[in-house]
Amino acid sequence: MAKPRTYLTTPIYYVNDKPHIGHAYTSLATDVLARFRRLDGHEVFFLTGTDEHGQKVEKAAKDAGEDPQAFTDRVSQAFRDLTVTMGFSNDDFIRTTEPRHKAACVALWKVLAERGEIYLGDYEGWYAVRDEAFYGPDELTERDGVRYAPTGAPVEWVKEPSYFFRLSKWLPELLRRYDLPEGHPERIDIEPESRRNEVRAFVAQGLREFGEGSPKLDLSVSRTSFTWGVKVPGDEKHVMYVWVDALTNYITAAGYPDTSNPRWAFWPADVHFVGKDIVRFHTIYWPAMLLAAGLPAAKRVFAHGWWTNEGQKISKSLGNVIDPVTLVEEYGLDPVRYFLLREVPFGQDGDFSRKALINRLNGELADALGNLANRTLSLIQRNCEGKLPAEGDAAVGGALLAGVQALPGQVRDRLDRQEFHLALEAIMASVRDANGYITQEAPWALKKTDPVRMAAVLRHLHTALRCQATLLQPFMPETMSALLDQLAVPAEARDIAALEAPLPGGTPLPPPAPLFRKIETKAA
Incomplete structure (x- = not known):
């Protein structure tokens, strides 16, 4: 229909x-x-x-x-x-x-x-x-x-x-x-x-x-x-x-x-x-x-x-008008897009600060999402001959998979109400769950003790990343396109309905590459 x-x-x-x-x-x-x-x-x-x-x-x-x-x-x-x-x-x-x-x-x-x-x-x-x-x-x-x-x-x-x-x-x-x-x-x-x-x-x-x-x-x-x-x-x-x-x-x-x-x-x-x-x-x-x-x-x-700038009302007379083109040149397009809808509940006034933008970029994007992708895909390269493991025991995925399955509906509901920050929070909560899962399961150690479980864990992490990247496409289209490339998701399988069709085991995955450039901050 x-x-x-x-x-x-x-x-x-x-x-x-x-x-x-x-x-x-x-x-x-x-x-x-x-x-x-x-x-x-x-x-x-x-x-x-x-x-x-x-x-x-x-x-x-x-x-x-x-x-x-x-x-x-x-x-x-x-x-x-x-x-x-x-x-x-x-x-x-x-x-x-x-x-x-x-x-x-x-x-x-x-x-x-x-x-x-x-x-x-x-x-x-x-x-x-x-x-x-x-x-x-x-x-x-x-x-x-x-x-x-x-x-x-x-x-x-x-x-x-x-x-x-x-x-x-x-x-x-x-x-x-x-x-x-x-x-x-x-x-x-x-x-x-x-x-x-x-x-x-x-x-x-x-x-x-x-x-x-x-x-x-x-x-x-x-x-x-x-x-x-x-x-x-x-x-x-x-x-x-x-x-x-x-x-x-x-x-x-x-x-x-x-x-x-x-x-x-x-x-x-x-x-x-x-x-x-x-x-x-x-x-x-x-x-x-x-x-x-x-x-x-x-x-x-x-x-x-409305936005303020570092606590000040924005005005030409104060010379503190924020030029979006300059921001994109300085921090990159997708981090700026992410920050503007992540930082403040849509509908409320908010304060723009470069420190807050850098914290979101370094913390949530580079350290949480970027690190999750790099760890998962690097482990698949080293331990699975660079190929996507076959679907493993769903029970091994536990709460992580349950959360991933519920995620598209949660994001849809929140975006239907224009609650952009809550949609992003739901996705980032899933990213945090996946980072906790990889630490708990320690697939690098499972290779020697239980290689079947290791393969299942890595497959479930790939499934989580695919769902997260698909749902983040509207916010960060260029970076999520790159992540979906690294996950070997075909161009025609990047919509929400396609999440119900698993990728076949044995699909070759390209070597991972960094998704986000961290901003170095000077120590106080």
């Missing part, structure tokens, strides 16, 4: 500056889940891209002395290059300046207008150019006569003609969907729970304060104060507000408005991965617009936390 399709997205990244660790982190989580789902037999569509319209981009291009299109072409390429540097397996890279996207935005706008979900009015309020968002007076702070948004961006009072989306009409329906039980086809799932509570409280408070259907809850969806954006059909003095434009990318890439496009079968998205700063846009505005257009809303939005 075919497994359901999976559609996973990153946010599209704003092109007013070059990529940093936060961009790499969101895309990495999406990539790992996409790779795992493919290993698990799902057809997957993984989307990332860049958000290239709006006042902020227009201003950044002007400051750089460039035409907005030339500016976005250059900066967008840096994000595309990051997907290569980080080994991401995205199936598409969308840019909001592409003709297909502009066509999708116009089509969605027309549907909303025809359904009476958009109307013309005037908007005034406190607006932050940096955030491209309006804020209520109760959200602002004032210093030295300047008002600031909660994000720290300065705000100014703006009044201009604007089209509005009847968001207020859909808020009760959103609350209903937030509260549906897990597994219900109409549920809008928001994770982690703290973000779900935040969004739900925000919507409920708005309804209590202004009442259902109040225009005060409606969403301004166009601008006349700048021109760099998608023109509103029938009124080209207006451009679409960046959030209408940007959010539509998820259905653009799925083929909208052509619902006969094979990609449309992937919609609705299974998970939108986002940073916690944009969770409201994805869990309130976006599903409301989709429902108003008669389209299904995405099933799940997961908002991750």
Whole structure:
């Protein structure tokens, strides 16, 4: 029976500056889940891209002395290059300046207008150019006569003609969907729970304060104060507000408005991965617009936390922005990928430190996994003529084999909940069990006393390593490909289902080679 399709997205990244660790982190989580789902037999569509319209981009291009299109072409390429540097397996890279996207935005706008979900009015309020968002007076702070948004961006009072989306009409329906039980086809799932509570409280408070259907809850969806954006059909003095434009990318890439496009079968998205700063846009505005257009809303939005750098908030002014390309050059791609999802529970804020990265690389990767592989494969080379022993007595494997058999299900369950650190902990617990097993069984000594048991022990260790390497492929694709080569696992037998088909005894194994380069640290 075919497994359901999976559609996973990153946010599209704003092109007013070059990529940093936060961009790499969101895309990495999406990539790992996409790779795992493919290993698990799902057809997957993984989307990332860049958000290239709006006042902020227009201003950044002007400051750089460039035409907005030339500016976005250059900066967008840096994000595309990051997907290569980080080994991401995205199936598409969308840019909001592409003709297909502009066509999708116009089509969605027309549907909303025809359904009476958009109307013309005037908007005034406190607006932050940096955030491209309006804020209520109760959200602002004032210093030295300047008002600031909660994000720290300065705000100014703006009044201009604007089209509005009847968001207020859909808020009760959103609350209903937030509260549906897990597994219900109409549920809008928001994770982690703290973000779900935040969004739900925000919507409920708005309804209590202004009442259902109040225009005060409606969403301004166009601008006349700048021109760099998608023109509103029938009124080209207006451009679409960046959030209408940007959010539509998820259905653009799925083929909208052509619902006969094979990609449309992937919609609705299974998970939108986002940073916690944009969770409201994805869990309130976006599903409301989709429902108003008669389209299904995405099933799940997961908002991750932010990184600090050695205990400090990351900012350009402090000069402590973490460049993922530099990290990869310094420590290697796979250790960086592993560390970012191992160190901090996904959804919580976390602190980046080079010491912690080095400890994970040296301890868990080199000493635990790398040493296990080297010991096992070296013993097979020396004691079994470099050939995989035949399957031996399962009882000799005991608890180790039982744990290995349960491991794919444990990892699947944890990744289904985006608990990346727990999935890795389950795999590393299996690695620790295998290291304990090899020490306890001492196959180097068994060669003289019980060669049959020695062969069984080495075979069970190979089985454990094969399972661990298979499940670690989404996290460390290059290194685990090398390990599976050393284990002589054929390219066509590296998915999860193939773990049920043992390799034949007598399979020649190549000589082992180190998997990880330890980082030498200076003594204190």
